Amino acid sequence: MSRDGSVRRPARRLTAGGGETLEEIVAEEVAVALVYNGISHAVMMATPCDLEDFARGFSLTERIVERPSEIYDIEVEPVGRGIEVRLEIAAQRMAGLQERRRSLAGRTGCGLCGVDSLDAALRAVPAVSDPRPVARPSIERAMAGLPDHQKINRTNGATHAAGWASADGMLVCVREDVGRHNALDKLAGALARSGGAGPGGFVVVTSRCSYEMVQKAAMIGASAIAAVSAPTSLAIETAEQAGVALVAFVRDGRLTVYAHADRITT
Template identity: 55%
Template sequence: MNDESCRLPAATAFDEHAWPTTRQTPVLRLDGDAARACLDDVVEEVPVALVYNGISHAVLLATPSDLEDLALGFSLSEGILASRGELYDSEAVARSSGIEIRMEVATSRFVALKERRRNLAGRTGCGLCGVESLDALARPLEAVPAAEPIPVAAVAAGLAELPDWQQLRRTTGAVHAAAWIGRDGHIRALREDVGRHNALDKLLGHLARNKVAPTDGFVLVSSRASYEMVQKVAALGIGCLVAVSAPTALAIRLAESSGVSLAGFARDQRMVVYAGETGFARNKPAP
C-alpha cells in the first residue's frame, strides 16, 4: 500500500455552521387517502476521514458534530493510541467531499499504524475496517479493574433522563445515543450520531479528553450491544455497559472474558443482565 497516495491536500478550516447536523427536505405525508406536502428535518451524514501524521487511515460516515471527540475515541477504542497523551494535536478541516480530522500522534504509534497498514496490502475478503486477520479481531484486552457495583436504580434513573438529552433524535428520529451516567443516575454527557459506534466513540473521546475516571459511572447506549461496543468500553477500562436492545452472543463472551458487566433490554425498572451480575447492586442511588 502506498502511503503517499493517502496524503491529502490542504483544506479550509472546518466551520460547523457550514456542516449542519440536520437539514430540511420536502416530503409528502400520507395518511390513508389524505396527502400533505410539507418540510421534514433529516439528519446529516457526511464522510469523515481520520488522518494520522498526514496519512489517511479510515473514513467514517458520521453526523458532523463532536468530531474531535469522535477521532480521539476511535483512536483509543481501536487501539491506535494507548493513551490520551499520545495525541499531540488535532484539527478538523473541510474539503469539498467531506471533513478531515488531522491528528498529530506519537511517533511510536504512527510507526505501528503504518505497519498495520502494510499488513492490509494484498488481503481481501475482510468485512471489518482496519482488521487484517481473524487473529487481529480479538486483540488483547486487559481485564477491566473491579469497581463498586452500579446501583440498578441508577440505570432506571438514567433511562428516564435519556429522552431529554437526545435532541437530534427528537428532531429527526434517525440517530443513536451513547450516554455517560454517574452512580447517582444522572447523565453527565451524551453524544449522538447516525452510527452507534460513532456515538460511542464520541462519548469515549469526551471522557478521555476530560480525564473522567472509568469507575465513576457506566455507559448507556440506545442500540444493541455488539462485540465491538463491548470491546470499545473495555479498551478504556469502563466496567459496565447497558443497552436498550439486545447483545450478541459474541459480545457476551467478550464481556465475560474482559470483566465488563453487560445488560440489555433496559426499560424503565427492568433489564436483563447477561454478564457480570456482581457489577450491579439492587439498591437506590446515592443522593
Template identity: 50%
Template sequence: MSGASASVELPPGAASREVERRRDGIGGRVRDAIAEEVPIALLYNDRPHVVMMATPHDLEDFALGFSLSEGILVEAGELEAVDAQALLEGIELRLRVPPGRADALEERRRNLTGRTSCGLCGAQALEDAVRQPAPVRGGPQIDDAVLRRALAQLHERQPLNLATGATHAAAWARADGTLALVREDVGRHNALDKLVGALVRAGEEVERGFLVVTSRASYEMVQKAATAGIALVAAISAPTALAIQLAETTGVTLIGFARRESHVVYTHPRRISARQEEVPS
C-alpha cells in the same frame, strides 16, 4: 415522526429538507429534519487510516475517542493536534500523534471503510477483527433504581434523534444515575467513540460511572468500552453471543434489554445489587 418547520432551529448534525408527507391519503409539502451522514477520513501524521460514515458533529471528541478505543493511542496527551478540513467529498480529520504511534499504526493498517452497521469492513486478519482488550478492574456498584434513573433521562437528552428519529446515542451516567454526557451519531460505534473522547476531555473518572447505549450490544461496543476502561455497559437492545463472551473475559458487566421496569444481566452481576426474586422460565 420527526419534522421541522423552516423557522425551527435544528440541532447540530441535522439538515432541513423538503419532503412530501402523506396521511390518510392526503399529502402536502413540509420541511423535515434529516440526520446528516458524511464520509469522515482520519489521517494520522498525514497517512490515511480509515473512512467512517458519521454525523459531522463533535468531531474532536470523535477523533480522540476513536484513537483511544481502537488502541491507536494509550492516553489522551498523545493526540497532539486535530485539524478538520471540509472537502467536497466529505471531511478530513488530520491527527498529529507521536511518530512511534503512527509507525505502529502503519504496520497494522487495515485500510477499512466503516459503515453505520459495520466496524470490521476490510480487516485483514482475525487479530484485527477480534482484538482482546486488557481486563477491566473496579467499576461502580449500582442498583436497579440507579439504572432506571439513567434511562429515564436518556430520551430527552437526544436532541438530534428527537428531531430526526435516525441516530443512536451513547451516554455516560455517574454512579447515582445522573447523565453527565451524551453523544449522538448515525452510527452506534461513532456515538460511543464520541462519548469516550468527551469523557476524557471532561476529566470524568471511568471507574465511577457506567455506559448506556441505545443500540444493541455488539462485540465492538464491548471491545471499545473495555479498551476505554469502562466496567459496566447497559444496552437498550440485545447483546450478541460474542459480546457476552468478550464481556466475560474482560471483566465487563454487560446488561441488555435495559428498560425502566426490567433488564437482563449477562456477565459479572457483582456490580448490580438487586432484590432476588423467582422469575418464571
C-alpha cells in the same frame, strides 16, 4: 453542512386522504476521513458534530494511541462532500499504525469494515482495572434520563446516543451519532478530553450491544454497559473476559443481565 446534525430535505407524504409536499428534518450523514500524520487511515459515515471527540475516542478505543497525551493536535477540515479530521500523533504510535496496515472503509452500523484478519477483528480486550458493583436503580435512572440529552435525535429521530453515568446514575456526558459505534467513540473522546471517566461509572446506549460496543466500553474503563436492546453472543463473551457487567433490554421497568450478574445490585 449543518452544525446541529440535521438538515432539511423536501419530501412527499402520502395518506389515505391524499398527498402533500413538505420539508422534513433528517439526520445528516457525511463521510469523515481520519488522517494520521498526513496518511488517511479510516473513512466512517458519521454525524458531523463533536468530530474532535470522535477522532480522539476512535484513536483510543482502537488502540492507535495508548493515552490522550500521544495526540498532539486535531484539525477538522471540510473537503469536497466530506470532512477530514487531521491528527498529529506520536511518531512511535504512527510507526505502529503503519505496521498494522489496516485500511478501514466504515459505514453506519459497521465497526469492523476493512479489518484484514481474524486476529485484528477479535483482538484481546484488556480487563477493566477497577470494576465495581452497579445498582439497578442507577442503571434505570441513567437510561430514563438519556432522552433529555438527545438534542439531535429529538429533531430528526435517527441518531443513537451513548452516555457516561456516575455510580448514582447521573449522566455526566452524552454524545450522539447516526452510528452507535461513533456515538460511543465520541463519548470516549469527550471523557478523555475532560480528564477521564470516574471510578464506578458505566455506559448507557440506545442500541443493541455488540462486541465492538463492549470493547469500547472496556477501553473507557466502564464497570458496566447497559443497552436498551439486545446483546450478541460475542458481546457477552467479551464482557465476561473484560470484567464488564453487560445489561440489556433496559426498558419498561425491567432489565436483563448477561455478564457479571453478581455486580448488579438491587
